[in-house]
Amino acid sequence: EQDKIVPVNAYGRTKSQGEDVVLDTYPDALVIRTNFFGWGPSYKPSFSDKILKSLERNAPIQLFDDVYYTPISVASLREHILALVEKSTKGIYNVTSSERITKYEFGCLLADAFGYSKNLIEPVSIESIPGLTQRPKDMSLSNHKLSVFLSKSIPSLKEQILALKEEE
Numbered sequence: 001e002q003d004k005i006v007p008v009n010a011y012g013r014t015k016s017q018g019e020d021v022v023l024d025t026y027p028d029a030l031v032i033r034t035n036f037f038g039w040g041p042s043y044k045p046s047f048s049d050k051i052l053k054s055l056e057r058n059a060p061i062q063l064f065d066d067v068y069y070t071p072i073s074v075a076s077l078r079e080h081i082l083a084l085v086e087k088s089t090k091g092i093y094n095v096t097s098s099e100r101i102t103k104y105e106f107g108c109l110l111a112d113a114f115g116y117s118k119n120l121i122e123p124v125s126i127e128s129i130p131g132l133t134q135r136p137k138d139m140s141l142s143n144h145k146l147s148v149f150l151s152k153s154i155p156s157l158k159e160q161i162l163a164l165k166e167e168e
C-alpha cells in the first residue's frame with residue numbers, strides 16, 4: 001500500500017489518479033486494491049469464465065506464464081471488504097489472496113478443481129503476443145496489512161476455487 005505507483009498504461013494511470021482524487025477529497029475514504037475472480041454476468045464473461053468455457057469445449061487456451069498476480073474470489077473479497085467497512089476503516093488496503101501465481105498457474109488450479117485436463121492449457125509469454133497494450137508483468141499485491149488489521153487470513157486459492165465450484 002505504501003509502494004510508489006508506476007503505471008505502465010492509461011488504465012493504470014487513471015486508476016492511480018482516481019485514488020488520488022478520492023483521498024485528496026475525502027481523506028477518511030477506504031480505497032481497495034484488488035484483482036478478483038468469479039462468475040461474470042452473462043453479457044461479460046470473466047477471466048475464469050473464459051478459461052472454464054474453453055476447457056469445457058476441449059479447446060486449447062494460452063495463458064501467460066510470466067504475468068503474476070494475487071487473485072481473490074468475489075466471495076472472499078466481499079467478506080473482507082465488509083469487515084473493513086464494519087470497522088470504519090480508512091486508507092488504502094490490498095484485498096487479495098496470499099498466493100502470488102501466474103495466469104497459467106491459475107488456469108491449472110481451475111482445471112484441477114473442475115476436473116478438466118491441464119494439457120489444454122498452453123503456457124506462453126506475454127511478450128509472444130503482438131499488439132497487446134503494454135501491461136505489467138507483476139500485478140501481485142501483499143495483503144499483510146489487511147491480515148494483521150483484521151487478525152484474519154485469506155483462504156487458500158484452492159479453497160476459494162472449490163467454493164466457486166460449489167456456487168456453480
